Amino acid sequence: MALLEVRDLSVVFQRKGEAPFHAVDGVSFDVEPGQTVGLVGESGCGKSVTSLAIMGLLPKRGAKVTGSVTYDGTDLLKLSDKQMRDKRGSELGMVFQDPLSSLNPVVPIGLQVTEVLERHRGLARKEAMIEAKDLLDKVGIPDPNRRLKEYPHQLSGGMRQRALIAIALACRPKLLIADEPTTALDVTIQAQILSLMKELVQDLGTALVMITHDLGVVAGLCDEVNVLYGGKVVEKAMRHRLFAEPRHPYTHGLLASIPRLDAPRGEKLTPIKGSVADNIPWTSACAFAPRCPNALDVCRSVTPAEEDQLGRLLRCHNPVVPGTPAAEEVPV
Amino acid sequence: MALGVSKKEKIDGLAETAGVSLAASAWKRLKRSPVFLIGATIIGIFVVLSILSPWLAPQDPSVPMLIDQVVKARNEIPPPQPGHLLGGDLQGRDFFSRLLVGSQQTLIVGVGATIIGLTGGLILGTLAGALGGWVDSVVMRIVDVMLSLPSLLLAFSIAAMFARPSQFTVILAVSIVQIPVFARLLRGSMLAQRHSDHVLAATALGVKKGAIVFRHMLPNSLSPVIVQSTLVLATAIIEAAALSFLGLGNPDDRLPEWGQMLGDVQNVFDTHPHLAAWPAICIIIVALGFTLMGETLREALDPKNRR
Numbered sequence: 001m002a003l004l005e006v007r008d009l010s011v012v013f014q015r016k017g018e019a020p021f022h023a024v025d026g027v028s029f030d031v032e033p034g035q036t037v038g039l040v041g042e043s044g045c046g047k048s049v050t051s052l053a054i055m056g057l058l059p060k061r062g063a064k065v066t067g068s069v070t071y072d073g074t075d076l077l078k079l080s081d082k083q084m085r086d087k088r089g090s091e092l093g094m095v096f097q098d099p100l101s102s103l104n105p106v107v108p109i110g111l112q113v114t115e116v117l118e119r120h121r122g123l124a125r126k127e128a129m130i131e132a133k134d135l136l137d138k139v140g141i142p143d144p145n146r147r148l149k150e151y152p153h154q155l156s157g158g159m160r161q162r163a164l165i166a167i168a169l170a171c172r173p174k175l176l177i178a179d180e181p182t183t184a185l186d187v188t189i190q191a192q193i194l195s196l197m198k199e200l201v202q203d204l205g206t207a208l209v210m211i212t213h214d215l216g217v218v219a220g221l222c223d224e225v226n227v228l229y230g231g232k233v234v235e236k237a238m239r240h241r242l243f244a245e246p247r248h249p250y251t252h253g254l255l256a257s258i259p260r261l262d263a264p265r266g267e268k269l270t271p272i273k274g275s276v277a278d279n280i281p282w283t284s285a286c287a288f289a290p291r292c293p294n295a296l297d298v299c300r301s302v303t304p305a306e307e308d309q310l311g312r313l314l315r316c317h318n319p320v321v322p323g324t325p326a327a328e329e330v331p332v
Numbered sequence: 333m334a335l336g337v338s339k340k341e342k343i344d345g346l347a348e349t350a351g352v353s354l355a356a357s358a359w360k361r362l363k364r365s366p367v368f369l370i371g372a373t374i375i376g377i378f379v380v381l382s383i384l385s386p387w388l389a390p391q392d393p394s395v396p397m398l399i400d401q402v403v404k405a406r407n408e409i410p411p412p413q414p415g416h417l418l419g420g421d422l423q424g425r426d427f428f429s430r431l432l433v434g435s436q437q438t439l440i441v442g443v444g445a446t447i448i449g450l451t452g453g454l455i456l457g458t459l460a461g462a463l464g465g466w467v468d469s470v471v472m473r474i475v476d477v478m479l480s481l482p483s484l485l486l487a488f489s490i491a492a493m494f495a496r497p498s499q500f501t502v503i504l505a506v507s508i509v510q511i512p513v514f515a516r517l518l519r520g521s522m523l524a525q526r527h528s529d530h531v532l533a534a535t536a537l538g539v540k541k542g543a544i545v546f547r548h549m550l551p552n553s554l555s556p557v558i559v560q561s562t563l564v565l566a567t568a569i570i571e572a573a574a575l576s577f578l579g580l581g582n583p584d585d586r587l588p589e590w591g592q593m594l595g596d597v598q599n600v601f602d603t604h605p606h607l608a609a610w611p612a613i614c615i616i617i618v619a620l621g622f623t624l625m626g627e628t629l630r631e632a633l634d635p636k637n638r639r
Binding site for chain 1: 540552
């Protein structure tokens, strides 16, 4: 049994007088201890909502969460507010996208680290401070004693994200959800943060759910990858297989759109045409069909089912033939 | 070698300045701000004068020692003379001494009304902003009702409810009028905090609700309230003056308050304008001092401005 089992998770946003919006539509995945699972997709595909649903952070009113999120044998969706509060921070950690706005601007870093330690491990302020210093040291913040007294705006972007990771890992959670942890950072800092997370996951045996739109992050970090489109998983495979042989046209398009250093000068980038529609019609068609170069008639009338193809899950009527070169796939 | 040591000390020194507390760094920036210094000087002088005024006053402010110079029929009051720098008032009491002692009453009324108003506003605003839902609706409707009445009119009505006006009723009337302003301001910025990333992050760490409200939401919402409280200090003094002016203030004029002094002389304003001008100037200067200090204080206390 996996540490985290997400089964058929759906999130529907409902507002009075408006059609319900399916942000996440039957997503399932497992995460083992020490394993890193990626959720990949473009803006609006339901990545962040999935993570918020797992953490129970969606507003009670207006958001309907169904399915099950089994963590260590208990269904998180069935826990009371109080039980969930005890789990968050101690067993479930989360790292957010924007490190500056995710830290309290008027509280020194030290207090923000010790707050979690005091809350979940019952440490006294003094002990917690010593522990906090070690934590900052561990995530590679130089001169931790000084940084503990500083405010978030006095730290650089990379250091802020390190501090957030330190806070998230303060109580050694078994599961860490990272929601685009490197999006707000410089490329050089991104690499540092990613290698730090990789190291910590290996050292502590933490299960990591990595949410990103950056396939570079996926390539460097994830063991298994779930590609999301319009709230559904369209392709799920081990990292190497996915990169070597993308089958879903969307995955293929994502990989093709990565700028390559070895491309000839002046060559145009390869985008995926169009953008995510507001309310995606998975009900009686493939939601990706309007943008898909491989679309057939059946794609516009029948919802593709999830098929298991030799350890790979695929939701497509007309998958990409292995070996199709990327550049010809989507003409600009 | 010696160079190396001094360099190391320098770096240590830098490290220390980087780790200073919010208050220390705010103070450092305030010291450099001329506007703050002007405001602080005004308020400093005002506070010192008001505390020391009973001893500083050259004459007893409640004894009509120049009453023989007052001729009501010819509208004559005692002019400036040795021992009486600004002459006497309508009852022949030393005007300069009364002006000095007036600072004390003005300070008590202004600070008292602001503290009570601030406390009430903080409680209501925190309730509304932190709990939301029906609590928010109820509190805000009460606030709306209070705000729909002109503030001075409301203060008059509250002051008039008391059969025997006193200094305390003036403070109470003025402070109640300030409550909705504070409450609405705090509630607004608390609501903005509720949906902020760092509150979500704190929730994701399992931080308890109380700690989220008092450590994460409230401190981040206080900045506009601090500014408002210094501005309210100024308006409280002015509103208390207005109440006294209209006779709803403390009837006991042995220890005068500037607004009361203004009110007392409204009949002789055309012939003896200085009797009104002095207290009015005092009120304006003090109100200005609080406003200047409040503005600079806000800028200094805002951690986002720390560079």
